[in-house]
Amino acid sequence: MICKRALFIAVGLALTPAAATADEITEAIDTGLSAYKDGDMSTAASQLDYASTLIRQKKAEQITAVFPDPMSGWEAEDAESESSGAAMFGGGISANRSYRKGDADLTIELVMDSPMLQSMMGMFNNPSMIAMQGGKLIKIAGNNAMLEEKDDRTKIVFVANNSALFTLTGNGVKTDEVKAYANAIKLDKLK
Structure with missing residues (x-):
C-alpha cells in the first residue's frame, strides 16, 4: 500500500512540477501519518521529515520578499535563500541579497528560526553587552540594533519579531545609507 502511494506521489509530481509543492507536502504528511498508524516508524519519520523540509524550503522562498x-543609484542582485543552513546556524532558514553602487557594496543577510537567536536577543536587551562588543546601540524600525563602524566598513545587526536576525554589511557605504536600507526592510513580510 505504501509503495503504491509513493509511486502515485512520484508520478503526480512528474506530471505537475510547478503546482506540486503544496500537494506534495500534504501527501508526505498523509503518507507519514498512515505509516505511523500502521506501525512503520521508519517510513513515518522519513515522510514527516520530508514534509518538514519542503515546508522550510517554501518558507525560504517566501522570506526573500523582506529585502528592500x-x-x-543602486543595483541589486536577486535574493537567495536556503533552508539547509542547519549545520552552520543550528537549524533554520537563511537568505541574503547584495546591492552595489559604483565601488560600494552592501549585503543584507537574514537568519530565521535558529536557536542562536536567543543568545543574540539577550545581547540586544543589554546595551552594555553591545558596548563590550565595540558597537553602538541604535534603533532600526523600533528594534534594538548594534552599529559597528570601522574604516570604510559599516555593519548593523538586529533581531526582529524574536525570530529573524538581520546583518547588514556595507563596504564603502555611508552609515546613513546602511541605516536607510535597514529601515527599508519589509518586516511585515516575515511570517
Missing part, C-alpha cells in the same frame, strides 16, 4: 528594493 534597490535605492536610487
